[in-house]
Structure formats: structure tokens, C-alpha cells
Amino acid sequence: MDYALSEEQRAVVEEVRRFAENEIAPLAAEYDREEKYPYEVMEKATEMGLPGAHFPVEYGGAGYSTLEMALITEELFAVDPGIGLCITSAGFGAEALLEFGTDEQKERFLPPITDGESVMGAAISEPQAGSDVTSIDTTAEKDGDEWVLNGNKMWITNGSVGDYFVVMCETDPEVDDRYAGFSQIVVEADRDGFSAEKITGKLGIRASDTAELLFDDVRVPEGNLVGQRGMGFLQLMQFFDETRTSVAAQAVGIAKGANERALSYAEEREQFGRSISDFQAIQHKLADMHTRTEAARQLTYKSAWSVDHAEDDLTALASMAKEFASRVATDCADEAVQIHGGAGYVDDFDVGRLYRDSKITQIYEGTTEVQKNIVARELLGKGT
Amino acid sequence: MKVLVTVKEVAEVEDDFEIDGTGVDDRYLEYDLNEWDDYAVEEAVQLQEAGDDIEVVSVTIGPERAEETIRMALAKGVDRAIRVWDDALDQDLLDTATKARVFRAVVEEEEPDLILTGVQAGDDAFGATGVALAESVGQEWAAVVNQLDIDHLLAENVARVHRELEGGVEELTDVELPAVLTIQTGINEPRYASLRGIRQAQSKEIAPKTLADLGLEAGDVESSLFLTEMYEPESESDATLFEGSAEETAAELASVLREKGVGAE
Numbered sequence: 001m002d003y004a005l006s007e008e009q010r011a012v013v014e015e016v017r018r019f020a021e022n023e024i025a026p027l028a029a030e031y032d033r034e035e036k037y038p039y040e041v042m043e044k045a046t047e048m049g050l051p052g053a054h055f056p057v058e059y060g061g062a063g064y065s066t067l068e069m070a071l072i073t074e075e076l077f078a079v080d081p082g083i084g085l086c087i088t089s090a091g092f093g094a095e096a097l098l099e100f101g102t103d104e105q106k107e108r109f110l111p112p113i114t115d116g117e118s119v120m121g122a123a124i125s126e127p128q129a130g131s132d133v134t135s136i137d138t139t140a141e142k143d144g145d146e147w148v149l150n151g152n153k154m155w156i157t158n159g160s161v162g163d164y165f166v167v168m169c170e171t172d173p174e175v176d177d178r179y180a181g182f183s184q185i186v187v188e189a190d191r192d193g194f195s196a197e198k199i200t201g202k203l204g205i206r207a208s209d210t211a212e213l214l215f216d217d218v219r220v221p222e223g224n225l226v227g228q229r230g231m232g233f234l235q236l237m238q239f240f241d242e243t244r245t246s247v248a249a250q251a252v253g254i255a256k257g258a259n260e261r262a263l264s265y266a267e268e269r270e271q272f273g274r275s276i277s278d279f280q281a282i283q284h285k286l287a288d289m290h291t292r293t294e295a296a297r298q299l300t301y302k303s304a305w306s307v308d309h310a311e312d313d314l315t316a317l318a319s320m321a322k323e324f325a326s327r328v329a330t331d332c333a334d335e336a337v338q339i340h341g342g343a344g345y346v347d348d349f350d351v352g353r354l355y356r357d358s359k360i361t362q363i364y365e366g367t368t369e370v371q372k373n374i375v376a377r378e379l380l381g382k383g384t
Numbered sequence: 385m386k387v388l389v390t391v392k393e394v395a396e397v398e399d400d401f402e403i404d405g406t407g408v409d410d411r412y413l414e415y416d417l418n419e420w421d422d423y424a425v426e427e428a429v430q431l432q433e434a435g436d437d438i439e440v441v442s443v444t445i446g447p448e449r450a451e452e453t454i455r456m457a458l459a460k461g462v463d464r465a466i467r468v469w470d471d472a473l474d475q476d477l478l479d480t481a482t483k484a485r486v487f488r489a490v491v492e493e494e495e496p497d498l499i500l501t502g503v504q505a506g507d508d509a510f511g512a513t514g515v516a517l518a519e520s521v522g523q524e525w526a527a528v529v530n531q532l533d534i535d536h537l538l539a540e541n542v543a544r545v546h547r548e549l550e551g552g553v554e555e556l557t558d559v560e561l562p563a564v565l566t567i568q569t570g571i572n573e574p575r576y577a578s579l580r581g582i583r584q585a586q587s588k589e590i591a592p593k594t595l596a597d598l599g600l601e602a603g604d605v606e607s608s609l610f611l612t613e614m615y616e617p618e619s620e621s622d623a624t625l626f627e628g629s630a631e632e633t634a635a636e637l638a639s640v641l642r643e644k645g646v647g648a649e
């Protein structure tokens with residue numbers, strides 16, 4: 001067992017952190033407050049090769065593995081989750097193209113992400129279909145050599161800034177199997193009948209764009225179908241381990257960011273004639289936060305390493321990492337605000353923002369409850 | 385064309401530190417690429433990107449630990465690196481003449497058309513290595529360069545440079561190649577190493593060289609400068625607080641700055 005990062009991985013961590021501190025940190029509060037998408041940061045991130053860094057080199061990526069992506073995600077989220085998500089989500093939905101797409105589809109949709117020309121998204125959730133993904137109602141009907149889509153998608157990251165989306169829709173409603181009959185189809189934002197409405201007023205990750213997508217007789221060529229007709233949901237499921245691990249890494253990053261800020265504030269702030277870090281109550285908080293974050297990090301690394309190397313089914317591990325790390329993130333952000341006292345309650349300091357941002361990691365990519373259902377199901381052997 | 389960039393891994397001291405003998409206790413040090421060298425590397429890489437068939441080689445004097453830092457330069461686009469190290473170089477302080485002697489041996493081997501160094505190193509701050517090297521290899525030089533006309537250099541083989549003088553004065557100089565330029569911060573905006581660059585840097589060469597490899601011996605690197613003591617001086621601070629409207633305070637600030645000699649009239 002190799003228990004240390006390689007020199008290359010350490011270099012990645014160091015340079016990404018330097019980028020985040022110089023280019024993201026000074027803008028984070030403003031983009032959060034104004035809920036605006038950070039185009040200027042995206043441009044710089046593109047120069048550094050951050051969007052789609054896991055794409056193969058021939059499509060403009062660096063060919064990085066799940067573990068390296070976790071390291072990158074952690075550093076970005078430790079500085080600012082909102083802008084961090086904009087960067088790491090630029091290629092949302094691309095997994096399906098990478099694994100099941102044709103060469104022509106990869107050539108068309110992947111290089112624009114790493115070039116910074118386009119941003120994409122994965123459109124699965126609907127107003128009435130969240131945790132219960134199989135209840136989606138968006139349909140795609142075949143008409144000649146085109147697909148015609150109708151329905152609406154909810155909570156779609158990059159929805160109003162994205163150029164194309166991998167949309168989960170029902171193509172074969174007559175099929176009995178609960179998981180069959182769905183397909184993944186790429187829909188470009190400039191197709192007639194497509195519209196996106198930005199969702200404002202989010203609690204956190206407010207720099208990240210979230211929107212509702214509406215499909216009103218949107219026609220796309222049949223060549224936009226990704227992989228096999230009717231297999232969309234089964235295709236999607238193959239990436240849950242990867243996407244959940246990446247949310248776990250986001251959570252580890254948030255916890256790390258909260259811990260760093262809490263530690264430095266505790267060392268600076270004086271009350272009763274001494275540093276508040278002299279009080280055991282504060283020391284124990286700090287010890288707890290750092291210990292639990294390290295535990296979450298190791299679980300996340302193990303899950304990432306397993307996605308890259310292990311052969312057996314790792315569903316439970318990815319769910320454990322996602323659930324535990326997101327809980328640690330919300331707890332650490334909570335304690336970081338507590339350690340800041342009143343100063344943590346206003347936006348002069350970052351911890352209030354991290355506190356708001358942390359909550360999303362318990363909701364998207366499967367809620368905490370859903371992750372626990374999965375872990376229990378695996379334990380109790382109730383099928384897949 | 386070949387460009388040689390000298391780079392150094394420097395120790396950066398944390399805000400709170402302790403002195404240990406004639407140095408700062410290792411626990412309070414972090415190692416990083418010298419800030420000025422980062423600008424020199426960027427200038428070389430920009431030159432390489434603007435021209436055809438330009439090789440950028442970086443050279444450092446430093447122990448194996450320095451490779452991690454040198455690899456960042458490779459990740460930013462330097463083609464290959466040379467790392468000179470020898471037990472005889474493991475001294476408290478290498479003086480400028482010694483460093484120039486080592487670099488001269490490398491220059492004689494590599495025969496670069498242009499040598500870029502940082503103006504100074506953030507740790508020992510002699511600010512003399514580049515100029516001493518130029519003198520030692522008998523080349524023209526320009527110090528404290530804050531602008532280089534890359535197109536002119538590629539077309540005419542002449543470095544047209546701006547040099548930063550005291551009091552905000554700029555000097556424009558043409559230097560024929562081969563030459564040494566010492567690069568000032570601010571000449572460009574150093575890039576971040578791209579993720580792809582970091583990946584590619586892992587397979588780029590960092591050639592280790594001993595003194596013997598360069599035709600030198602221990603006697604050639606005997607420093608004539610010795611550190612005798614290191615201490616932290618008592619610090620005094622002098623703060624002036626301006627109160628009033630932005631217009632008033634700005635004017636007051638300007639007059640103080642002028643008194644202190646900032647900016648040329």
C-alpha cells in the first residue's frame with residue numbers, strides 16, 4: 001500500500017492552491033453576494049487547464065484520474081466552493097460521452113470544454129423527480145431522423161450559462177423494467193424550443209449557475225443520442241461512484257477551508273487577556289474538526305483510489321465517503337462560525353459563506369438519506 | 385536559439401521564527417522558486433513561444449530537494465534543466481564569484497545565445513550573480529530589465545530593453561547577443577503551471593552534474609565570504625495616520641511620498 005502523494009500530485013495541489021488563493025479568493029465574496037457566474041476566473045482556469053482536466057489528452061485534458069481530480073477539487077473548494085464548483089462542473093455530464101459517446105461526439109463536445117469555449121451540464125432532476133430519479137417525465141420521441149424532446153428539468157448546474165446538456169429522458173415508456181426505457185441525449189442550448197430560467201436566492205454556492213430547463217418540442221438529430229437507446233439510466237449509474245466521490249472531495253475541501261480559517265482566527269482573537277485558542281473548549285473543537293476532516297479525506301481518497309484501481313463494486317464506499325464527508329463539512333463550517341463568534345455571522349469573514357455553501361454537499365448527487373439507504377442496502381444484500 | 389535561465393530554490397521565512405546559529409531554524413522555512421526567477425522563466429518561455437526552434441534550458445545550483453521546485457519551471461515550459469551539486473558546494477554561503485564560476489562552466493558547455501537571471505534572490509539578496517556571470521564569460525549585460533522587445537530580439541538578435549533606474553527613471557538600451565539580462569519582477573505576468581504542463585514535466589530531464597562533470601574541483605568553489613552571525617534587529621515602526629476626506633488624505637499621502645523620494649518629478 002502506497003500511502004503518500006507522488007511528487008506530481010503534490011505539485012498539482014500546490015499550484016491549484018496558489019491559483020485559487022490569487023485568482024479566486026479576492027472575488028469570492030462579491031460573486032457570492034451578486035450571484036454571478038465568474039467568466040473572468042473561468043478564462044484563467046482554462047489557461048491552467050482546470051476545466052475537464054480528467055479528459056484524455058487528445059481531447060484537451062490532462063488525463064487525470066479520480067484521485068487527482070479529488071485533490072484539485074479539495075483545493076478549489078477550500079478557498080471558495082461557489083467558484084470552485086463553476087470550474088469543476090464545466091464538464092458535468094461528460095462522463096457519459098467519454099464512456100459511451102462515439103468518436104464524433106467526443107470530438108464535437110469535449111475539446112470546447114477544455115478550450116474554455118463551452119460549458120456543459122447534466123440534466124436529470126425534475127420538479128417532481130429528485131431522489132426518485134426513475135420518475136422523470138421528460139420524453140424524447142423519435143420523428144424520422146430526429147428526437148423531439150418535451151418536459152422540464154430542475155436544479156440544473158450551469159443551466160443558464162451552459163452550451164449543451166446531457167439530458168436524461170424517457171424514450172421507451174412501454175418497457176416494464178423500472179430502470180430501462182431511458183436515454184441520454186445531448187441538447188444544445190441554441191435549439192429552437194429550449195429555454196433556461198436561472199434560479200436565484202440559493203443559500204450557498206451562489207456563484208455557480210443553477211437553472212430550470214424547459215423543452216418545448218426541441219428537435220435534435222438522432223446522432224445526439226449518447227450510448228444505447230433505453231440504457232440511459234444504467235449508463236448513468238456507472239458513474240455514481242465517481243460523481244459521489246467528487247462531492248465527497250468538495251466536502252473535504254469545505255471542511256479544510258473552515259478549519260484553516262477557524263485555526264487562524266482562534267490564534268488571533270483575544271478575550272480575557274489571552275488568545276481564545278488557550279481555552280480548552282476551543283482547542284477541543286479544533287482538534288475534533290481536524291481529526292474528522294482527516295478521516296473524511298482518507299475515506300474520500302480510498303473511494304477515489306478504488307474508482308481508479310479496484311475491480312469490485314464500490315457503491316457502498318462512495319456513498320459512505322459522500323455521506324460522511326458532507327456531514328463533516330457542515331459540522332466543521334458550523335464550528336468555524338462558532339469560533340468566530342459575532343464576526344462569523346457577517347460576511348467580513350469567509351466562514352459564514354462556507355457555512356451556507358457546505359449544506360449543498362448533503363443534498364445534490366443523492367441526499368444524505370439516499371446515501372444511507374444505499375449503504376444499508378449493500379450491507380443487507382438487497383440487490384443492486 | 386538557446387536561452388539559459390538560472391533559477392534558484394530559496395528559503396522563505398515564516399512570520400514568526402527562531403534563529404539557529406548562523407541561519408533560521410529549518411522548521412520555519414519553506415522552499416520555493418525565487419520570485420525574480422519566476423519572471424525570468426516566464427520571459428524565456430514567452431520568447432520560445434514567439435519564435436521557432438528556441439530551446440529553453442534552466443540551470444540551478446542546489447541539492448536534490450531543489451528538483452521539486454525546478455520541475456515547476458519545467459511545467460511552465462522550460463525544455464530541460466541542469467542541477468549542479470557537490471559536497472563541496474554544501475556551504476553556509478556561496479558567494480557570487482563562486483556561483484559565477486560554476487555557471488560559467490555550464491555556459492561553456494551549453495553555449496546559449498541569451499542568459500536570463502533574476503535581478504536578485506529573495507534569500508541572500510546579493511543581486512550580483514547575473515552581472516558577475518556576464519563579466520566572467522565576457523558577455524554584454526543589462527541589469528534590472530523590466531521590458532524586453534521579443535520581436536526585435538528575434539528579428540535582429542539584439543535585446544532592446546528597458547532598465548529600471550532609481551527614482552522611476554527608465555533607460556532604453558540595445559544589447560547585442562550573446563548577452564546576460566537580469567530580469568526584474570513585473571516584466572510580465574508569470575503563468576501558473578498548467579495541469580498538462582505538470583504532467584509533462586515529470587518526464588523532462590533534470591541532469592545532475594558534479595563539479596568534476598563541469599571540469600571544476602573543490603578548490604574552485606571555496607567561498608571567500610563567511611557568515612559570522614545572524615540576529616534579529618530591534619524593529620521600530622513609524623506610522624502616520626491621515627484623517628479627513630479622500631481628496632485631503634490623498635494629497636497628504638502624495639506629499640509624504642514625494643518627501644520620501646518616491647516618483648520622479
Ligand SMILES: Cc1cc2nc3c(=O)[nH]c(=O)nc-3n(C[C@H](O)[C@H](O)[C@H](O)COP(=O)(O)OP(=O)(O)OC[C@H]3O[C@@H](n4cnc5c(N)ncnc54)[C@H](O)[C@@H]3O)c2cc1C
Pocket residue numbers: 092121122123124125127128129130131132154155156157158202205210360363364365366367368369370373
Ligand atoms: C444547487 C443545486 C444544484 C443541482 N445540480 C443538479 C444538476 O446539475 N443536475 C441534476 O440533475 N440535478 C441537480 N440538482 C438536484 C439534486 O440532485 C436534487 O435536489 C436531489 O437529488 C434531491 O432531490 P429533491 O430536491 O427533489 O428532494 P426530494 O427527493 O424531494 O427529497 C426531500 C427529502 O426527502 C428525503 N427522501 C427522499 N426519498 C427518500 C427515501 N427513499 N428515503 C429517505 N428519505 C428520502 C430526502 O433525503 C430529502 O431529505 C441540484 C440541486 C441543487 C440544490
